[in-house]
Amino acid sequence: MTEAAPHLLHPFSYPAKPEGDYINIVRGEGVRVFDDTGKAYIDGIASLWLCQVGHGRPELLEAITSQLNELASYNIFDPMTNPVAAAAAERIASVSPHPNGRVFLASSGSESIDTALKLVRLVQQRRGHGDKQIIIRRTRGYHGTNFGGTTAQGIEGNRVGWGDLVPHFVEVPADDLEACSRLFAEHGANIAGVITEPVQGAGGVWPPPDGYLEGLRRLCDQHEALLVFDEVICGFGRTGSWFAAQTYDVTPDLITFAKGVTSGYLPVSGVIVSADLGEELSEPGFKLMTGYTYSGHPACCAAAIANIDVIEADGLVKRANQIGERFEAGLSALAADGMIESYRGVGAIWAAEVGRDTLEIRNRILELGVILRPIGTSLAICPPLTIEDADIDQMIEAIATTVAE
Ligand SMILES: Cc1ncc(COP(=O)(O)O)c(C=O)c1O
Structure with missing residues (x-):
């Protein structure tokens, strides 16, 4: 955690929140970003719905x-x-x-x-x-x-x-x-x-x-x-x-x-x-x-x-469809098990509808090293298009673990 710095006014945030209470992201590599303690997170929202090619691409x-x-x-x-x-x-x-x-x-x-x-x-x-x-x-x-x-x-x-x-x-x-x-x-x-x-x-x-x-x-x-x-x-x-x-x-x-x-x-x-x-x-x-x-x-x-x-x-446009198939399979299994209410999406953008406020769930998922976006009662998923199947499975697993808790 960094020391409280009163100058930065964060977008879509609480001006009263001390700077030290934010997660301090300092590095990115591939589909992962790292905070100042060295903890790795799967960037499940591609920064903010945008990092198609992953972090740190030399090209x-x-x-x-x-x-x-x-x-x-x-x-x-x-x-x-x-x-x-x-x-x-x-x-x-x-x-x-x-x-x-x-x-x-x-x-x-x-x-x-x-x-x-x-x-x-x-x-x-x-x-x-x-x-x-x-x-x-x-x-x-x-x-x-x-x-x-x-x-x-x-x-x-x-x-x-x-x-x-x-x-x-x-x-x-x-x-x-x-x-x-x-x-x-x-x-x-x-x-x-x-x-x-x-x-x-x-x-x-x-x-x-x-x-x-x-x-x-x-x-x-x-x-x-x-x-x-x-x-x-x-x-x-x-x-x-x-x-x-x-x-x-x-x-x-x-x-x-x-x-x-x-x-x-x-x-x-x-x-x-x-x-x-x-x-x-x-x-x-x-x-x-x-x-x-x-x-x-x-x-x-x-x-x-x-x-x-x-x-x-890298064929990432086509890859978006494969990513979609894997998320759909994972999310439909969660829905069939009654862990989430429903899911929706296309390509590499999805939401899991959990039927209750998702802020706490998102915070717990962060502890498990996955970044998702809480939107009301749903969790939004939008990873880099370079994400591999094992990371998709880890994201689904993190949702399953958290909603089960
Ligand atoms: C659909 C859509 N339009 C416009 C914007 C605004 O983009 P920016 O935040 O770069 O101004 C966003 C940002 O998330 C968006 O999702």
């Missing part, structure tokens, strides 16, 4: 260091660009459902969300649909913590306490396509778009009901609204395809990404827009008046390219 470290030596940082606002940003955009588009689309780059998932929301409104304004401003959000949705993303969230606790949020957001119950259809029937002329995670992550790991995403696509098409998939968690192999849009065979107009694009080695996020939208925005003389200092940051983009290379070379 990423070399790519980053080499780029830092060449050019660490430079903006790409007009008239500047850099070859790494252009290459990263090309690489990201190439594995996405929009290989001919355009890629806007930023740093955090929250920035990608706010940019996507702005782009949705912008496109509608430019089409002459100034009355189309409503964005539909789903309960349980998590879309980051900037003002747009905070407003787009369907997790109420995250929305309150900040004063007025962004106007014109309407919530529908997460899995109720009928409710969404009614909203479109009543307000279609004013709806700019729908934002959804294909698989809701921080809200508790909820894959979409059959036909749900197709239904959203249909409604958006019928009412000239844009569909945004927030793939900040789902992207880059997590659901067993490069993007969940491919897993569920539904193509949105815009896709936000972050996290897995660099496995967290350096921050990159962004928005992929379809080729059609890209063309709409490419009207001569039109200037896109949004962006970030670190959009296209060379060292960060080098991390993204190297990370995508590793995902490809």
Whole structure:
């Protein structure tokens, strides 16, 4: 434990909690991280739903260091660009459902969300649909913590306490396509778009009901609204395809990404827009008046390219499906034994529903050397895609031991 240091204000945490009461993570290697006592933990949530390639990969470290030596940082606002940003955009588009689309780059998932929301409104304004401003959000949705993303969230606790949020957001119950259809029937002329995670992550790991995403696509098409998939968690192999849009065979107009694009080695996020939208925005003389200092940051983009290379070379997208099969087998055995109530997931993202608050359970599992994320009555599981079967079995065993206690 470190001495109490009063300066660090932790995110999603208790400002009154002494620094010394936190688990002090000091090192990572493969699927494990280590605290300052040397204790090893299986990183069962891939840092925070993001470390696809595992910790300490030399390929990423070399790519980053080499780029830092060449050019660490430079903006790409007009008239500047850099070859790494252009290459990263090309690489990201190439594995996405929009290989001919355009890629806007930023740093955090929250920035990608706010940019996507702005782009949705912008496109509608430019089409002459100034009355189309409503964005539909789903309960349980998590879309980051900037003002747009905070407003787009369907997790109420995250929305309150900040004063007025962004106007014109309407919530529908997460899995109720009928409710969404009614909203479109009543307000279609004013709806700019729908934002959804294909698989809701921080809200508790909820894959979409059959036909749900197709239904959203249909409604958006019928009412000239844009569909945004927030793939900040789902992207880059997590659901067993490069993007969940491919897993569920539904193509949105815009896709936000972050996290897995660099496995967290350096921050990159962004928005992929379809080729059609890209063309709409490419009207001569039109200037896109949004962006970030670190959009296209060379060292960060080098991390993204190297990370995508590793995902490809190691076959991690396919591996996500095998990981899923093993978790499903383990979790279904726990459910059959009555140790958990149910389970849900896809690819390498799962949740065990234990039917009671999971905070204490998570703490005990930490003692056993496994990091999971407690979300209400469920435990979320989202390991690096490099995890081996023996580690998956150890995670299942840790859940079994703990819930049995
Ligand atoms: C689906 C989704 N969208 C957006 C975000 C926000 O990303 P960031 O924390 O990088 O701002 C997250 C973070 O967990 C997320 O899960």
